[in-house]
Amino acid sequence: MEKRKQRKSQRRSGNGELIMSYSCTIPTCKLSRRDTQTVVKWKFLEHKGPVFAPPYEPLPSNVKFYYDGKVMRLSPEAEEVATFFAKMLDHEYTTKDIFRKNFFKDWRKEMTAEEKAKITDLKKCNFSEMNEFFKAQSEARKAMTKEEKQKIKEDNERILQEYGFCIMDNHRERIANFRIEPPGLFRGRGDHPKMGMLKRRIRPEDIIINCSKDSKHPEPPPGTRWKEVRHDNKVTWLVSWTENIQGSIKYIMLNPSSRIKGEKDWQKYETARRLKKCVDRIRNQYREDWKSKEMRIRQRAVALYFIDKLALRAGNEKEEGETADTVGCCSLRVEHIKLYPENDGQEYVVEFDFLGKDSIRYYNKVPVEKRVFKNLQLFMENKEPDDDLFDRLNTSILNKHLQELMDGLTAKVFRTYNASITLQQQLKELTNAEENIPAKILSYNRANRAVAILCNHQRAPPKTFEKSMQNLQTKIDAKREQLSDAKRELKSAKADAKVRKDEKSKKSAVQRIEEQLMKLEVQATDREENKQIALGTSKLNYLDPRISVAWCKKWGIPVEKIYNKTQREKFAWAIDMADEDFEF
């Protein structure tokens, strides 16, 4: 199938200017949402540049590599790449054909002529001594003394203080990823055609530095030079380089706690709130469009219905063979849905089954409106399974249309909007004023869970899940035991006049234990329900933090129960801003 291309989104007009009045660490400023690329992002930017991966340390000579059963000494270049593979021996990756093929091809490129001539078959390579060496190394690291660990910690802290911060417009801001990605073997997600390829080491000569002219420019390591030093204040990144697997650009940017990220995040939620105001109109419009005489408009309207109702991603085209075969809404193929005029007593059911972002499976059976169903039948007529479902549509066309419906509206805004509004509704519905704090937090997590399910944020069940459930159950059993003991004691205290004076303290003991038991039980329920669901992604990226802050204030829940330290830093703007009356 060839790649359909897209593009050119219409220049936005109108005035969507958002004034940031918040000013704690965030200075008052204007940032127009629409011109991401054209507006000044900073006036002054100074930083120390990136931290490079440590140089390769050759293996000690007693750690041997064997080819075809015989010891073979590798050149440092070939050895380094071999160690990347050796470190992964326990991983399933190394058994996969594509991974092995890609690795071997790239490894051979690093070999000397002699090595290349000799090493012709990966199956004859024995990396096990290397593998054991690295395992021993990591054991040794774990077994280090307190002092040694402390020393490492202090060294890291020093590096963090030196390279982990920059000055942007009078503020010292935390940098997100100031370390350059070390070389290694590429691990794509899912069935990635490039898995196993060598991710090459990044050198100063690959690095573009971005900082302000009047700042103290970062120095490249002695004897090296930067690829370029530029002064582009229309972008937010400090450092960039081109990665060799996909040829894409990687960036060093600021931490989510920074002014520049916080403002952007705020804007995102403000756009979603504007959608709230006009979503009814938009829904009516696309329902009308299901009846359009133009196929492209019907397709657009059905796709938008899916994006709205099911929180699907936009679904850009992807170049075949370059990445795993995954889809979103606009790139759905006929093979990804099944139509059931009737299913389990429901009419017009659509079954979705496809791999989405990160090759996470989306499986869902949903009843849809008759008109949607009929349209889908129409779109599927005379098509092969691997044909596009929406052959007259792509993300560019869809977003152009959305832009006309509301300034700043794109497909992803629906995900933000539906996630946030769902949290707000669910919190209203699930929070019980009578309940104690742990129970309220369970309600919060359940509301969060509803969103995660909507957005299909899944996770592999933790490897230790069963065991950790068991541990918790053991604790609960012990607590129950303790409770009945305490109750028995209370009873006898009541009965026995001599110990009567103990009654009060026994009573409060029972109460305390009951509370502890309840807390454990809530924890067990929460954990069980969360087995395959990841709450973090929605919490961090889709839920307007002001909803959570307002909820905490309303019910007297410490915000620390909902957001950990990092999250509180990221959402400082919201914690500062929202009162208990905040409405998304």
Added chain:
DNA sequence: GCCCGAACTTAGCATTAGGGAT
């Protein structure tokens, strides 16, 4: 209008840290 690439957000898994249990 089409295509490409830059910039930025979103994503799950791996590793580490630190707090409670022993």
Added chain:
DNA sequence: ATCCCTAATGCTAAGTTCGGGC
């Protein structure tokens, strides 16, 4: 003091969006 487990953090891949060039 050490061990063990969970929660937090780190890492980097994989998306979306938009502007620019033709």
